[in-house]
Amino acid sequence: MRLYLELARTSFQQQFAYRAATLAGLFTNSIFGVMIASIFIAFYRSQGNDTVASWTPDQTVTLIWINQSLLMTVFIWGWWEVTRSIQSGAIVSELLKPFDYFSYWLSRDLGRAVAHFLLRGIPTFTVGAIFFDLLRPAGVAAAFGFLGSVTLAVMISFCLRFLSNLAGFWVLDHRGVSMMYVAIFNFFSGMLAPLDFLPDTVQTIARFLPFQAVLMVPNEIYLGRMPIWQGLGVQAIWIVLLTLLVKRILRAGEQKLVVQGG
Amino acid sequence: MDKVADFRNDLAVALRIALLRIRGQMQYRASFWMQIVGNFFVNIAEVLVTWSLFQHFDNLGGWSLEEVILLHGLAMVTFSLGDTLSNGVQSVPQMIREGTFDRNLVRPMSVYLQSVVSEVSARHFGHLTQGVLLLGIGLATAPIEWSVGRIAYLPVIILSGTAFFTALFTVEAIFAFWTVNGVEAVNAFTYGGSDLGQYPLHIFRRGLRLIFLWLVPIGFMTYYPALYLLDRADPLGLPRAASFVAPLAALLFCLVIRFGWRAALRRYTSTGS
Numbered sequence: 001m002r003l004y005l006e007l008a009r010t011s012f013q014q015q016f017a018y019r020a021a022t023l024a025g026l027f028t029n030s031i032f033g034v035m036i037a038s039i040f041i042a043f044y045r046s047q048g049n050d051t052v053a054s055w056t057p058d059q060t061v062t063l064i065w066i067n068q069s070l071l072m073t074v075f076i077w078g079w080w081e082v083t084r085s086i087q088s089g090a091i092v093s094e095l096l097k098p099f100d101y102f103s104y105w106l107s108r109d110l111g112r113a114v115a116h117f118l119l120r121g122i123p124t125f126t127v128g129a130i131f132f133d134l135l136r137p138a139g140v141a142a143a144f145g146f147l148g149s150v151t152l153a154v155m156i157s158f159c160l161r162f163l164s165n166l167a168g169f170w171v172l173d174h175r176g177v178s179m180m181y182v183a184i185f186n187f188f189s190g191m192l193a194p195l196d197f198l199p200d201t202v203q204t205i206a207r208f209l210p211f212q213a214v215l216m217v218p219n220e221i222y223l224g225r226m227p228i229w230q231g232l233g234v235q236a237i238w239i240v241l242l243t244l245l246v247k248r249i250l251r252a253g254e255q256k257l258v259v260q261g262g
Numbered sequence: 263m264d265k266v267a268d269f270r271n272d273l274a275v276a277l278r279i280a281l282l283r284i285r286g287q288m289q290y291r292a293s294f295w296m297q298i299v300g301n302f303f304v305n306i307a308e309v310l311v312t313w314s315l316f317q318h319f320d321n322l323g324g325w326s327l328e329e330v331i332l333l334h335g336l337a338m339v340t341f342s343l344g345d346t347l348s349n350g351v352q353s354v355p356q357m358i359r360e361g362t363f364d365r366n367l368v369r370p371m372s373v374y375l376q377s378v379v380s381e382v383s384a385r386h387f388g389h390l391t392q393g394v395l396l397l398g399i400g401l402a403t404a405p406i407e408w409s410v411g412r413i414a415y416l417p418v419i420i421l422s423g424t425a426f427f428t429a430l431f432t433v434e435a436i437f438a439f440w441t442v443n444g445v446e447a448v449n450a451f452t453y454g455g456s457d458l459g460q461y462p463l464h465i466f467r468r469g470l471r472l473i474f475l476w477l478v479p480i481g482f483m484t485y486y487p488a489l490y491l492l493d494r495a496d497p498l499g500l501p502r503a504a505s506f507v508a509p510l511a512a513l514l515f516c517l518v519i520r521f522g523w524r525a526a527l528r529r530y531t532s533t534g535s
Contacts, residue, residue: 024447031450034470035458042465043319052318131467176293179300179388187307198314 004103008111015115022119025072029120030127033068036192037061037132053196060194062135063219065128067191072120073113073150074157074214076185080178081105083168086257095254102246106158113154138224145228149218152235157214159242160185166246169253190216210238269372276375283382301388309334309396323465328403329492330461335397336484337459339420342389344427350380352431355438355445363530373527377435406491415490415506422512423483429512429519430455430478436519439526451478459484464497471498479511 015022044050044057055063082105085091095101128134137143160181167177186192187202189211195203206212213235220226288294312334316327325333354377357363366376406412434448458466458474463485466474475481482504489496490505 020441021446024445027447028450028454031454031470032457034467035454038466038470039322039461042323042462043315046320046322046324047318171293171296172290174293176296176300179297179304181300183300183303183307186304187310192308192311193315197318198311199317202314 003099004107007104007107008114011108011111012115015112015119025120026123026127029068029071029124033065033124033128034131036068037064037128040064040193053194055194055196058133058135059223059225061132062223063190063194065125065132065134066219066222067215068128069121069124070150070153070215070218072116074153075109075113075116075161076157076189076191076214077178077182079161080165080168080174082162082165083174086165086168086253087172087174091257102162102243102250105162106155109158110151110154113151117150135223137222141228142221142224145232146218146222149221149228149231149235152232152239153214153218155239156210156235156242159239159246160210160214162246163242163249166249166253169256185211185214188212189214190219194219210242213238272372272375275371276379279379280382283379287383297383298388301386302392303388305338305389305392309392323462324497325462326404328400328405329488331396332400332404332491333462333484333488334460335393335395335400336419336423336488337456337480338389338393339397340393340423340483341427341456341459342386342393343420343424344429344431346383346386346390347378347424347428348431349383349386350376350378351435353377353381354435358438358530367527367530374523404492407493412491415487419483419487419508422508425516426479426483426512427452427456429516432519432523436522436526439530455480479507479515482507482511 040060041057044052044060049057082091085094097104125134137146164177164181165174168174171177188195188206188209190206195206195212195216198206217226217231217235221228221231309331312330313327316322316330322330351374354363357366357377357380366373366380369376401416430452433451434445437445437448455474455478458470459480463471463475463481471481486496486500486505487508488494490502496502496504
């Protein structure tokens with residue numbers, strides 16, 4: 001356990017080294033936040049600012065900013081460390097080391113997520129609150145529920161990323177997998193719009209997929225649209241299922257692994 | 263040999279290299295098709311969301327779904343053409359970090375063209391296909407009174423936008439000659455710009471409008487030409503000529519970027535070894 005805490009701590013500290021990158025990222029997230037929120041505000045104006053698909057204008061705009069703020073914390077895109085080490089063959093020595101390979105990366109990822117929540121999440125949301133009327137958490141319980149839910153969301157997102165990385169055992173070039181993953185995630189996670197705006201069939205499919213547990217659930221808890229325990233429960237189930245799946249596939253991959261050279 | 267012949271020669275070589283690179287990628291067949299399909303779906307997701315929103319909302323800043331689709335198509339076609347053309351240039355920052363950029367300087371060929379073909383990626387065809395589809399749907403369904411002027415102007419819009427996006431994607435490479443930190447901010451202008459170009463400009467706040475019209479003139483590439491195609495008045499009050507500024511704005515933008523690229527090359531000192 002001490003090892004994993006130490007791993008999380010160093011990965012947390014690493015993030016503080018990239019000051020310019022942090023500012024640049026904050027700028028980019030903010031521009032996108034302002035843009036997407038403006039689109040929704042214009043849409044709502046055509047409807048006399050009424051509630052649409054059970055979402056008020058303020059709730060929708062708040063969701064957009066929470067999504068932009070959480071983007072880096074849940075770190076949806078661009079993590080291919082495992083694929084890269086499969087490609088380079090480094091995975092062999094990594095698997096031999098006396099720690100659990102999955103827990104090794106998970107603890108590093110949790111450390112990174114805490115840093116990104118502080119460095120990117122809170123500042124982005126603050127920018128949003130300056131330019132738009134963002135809602136506060138539905139209550140004290142909702143606020144704490146939200147923090148818990150974000151933590152679980154990071155773990156789900158990590159499992160999903162880890163899974164798509166493991167595709168590297170079977171596919172040599174990860175770019176195709178990466179594109180597919182982004183496409184599916186964007187559509188089913190509620191990242192571009194609250195899921196309730198999508199056609200009914202899509203919503204039904206989305207509810208049975210893990211992607212909405214990464215963004216929609218934290219949002220619904222924050223806004224008080226979903227009982228806290230229900231949201232956390234759904235997320236917990238996904239973590240258990242995905243972890244089991246990861247371990248299985250990792251084992252299958254190890255069996256299949258052929259490394260060239262010595 | 264004069265400069266024009268030199269350039270034509272370079273272009274022929276560049277084309278051959280590009281074709282070889284695509285053939286190379288096709289060796290990984292599964293990945294090749296997944297990339298194209300994935301790229302197609304990434305953007306389909308966004309369009310499906312736009313479509314779904316129009317099932318709930320009446321209009322967007324007074325624009326109908328068909329009109330917005332037309333804007334989506336214009337922005338996507340020009341963006342993906344520019345993205346394809348500049349894909350290699352986008353990997354210049356990495357080449358600088360790894361020290362592999364140096365070899366481009368000693369070969370007898372335009373450094374820019376060499377960078378362009380240093381990486382040619384097939385995945386963009388997915389995006390382009392979709393852009394063409396959307397543009398087709400938009401042109402067919404939006405209320406356009408076709409005239410000789412409108413038909414003739416359409417290719418001009420596409421060419422200008424393509425040149426503009428190619429130049430815009432070069433900005434990141436130029437920055438990389440000075441610093442490798444903070445280049446992510448450029449994404450706000452490239453990806454942000456193309457996203458913004460997909461929607462009627464007048465729904466955005468003043469600050470954004472000023473940036474994406476006068477600093478990064480994406481508004482002149484999609485929104486204003488679309489106003490002309492749709493015969494709409496400009497709620498922002500620019501003169502009607504604003505719809506025809508696209509080629510000029512693209513040219514100016516390219517010249518500025520060319521100046522920046524040359525300054526960057528002059529300044530370049532290798533990372534060594």
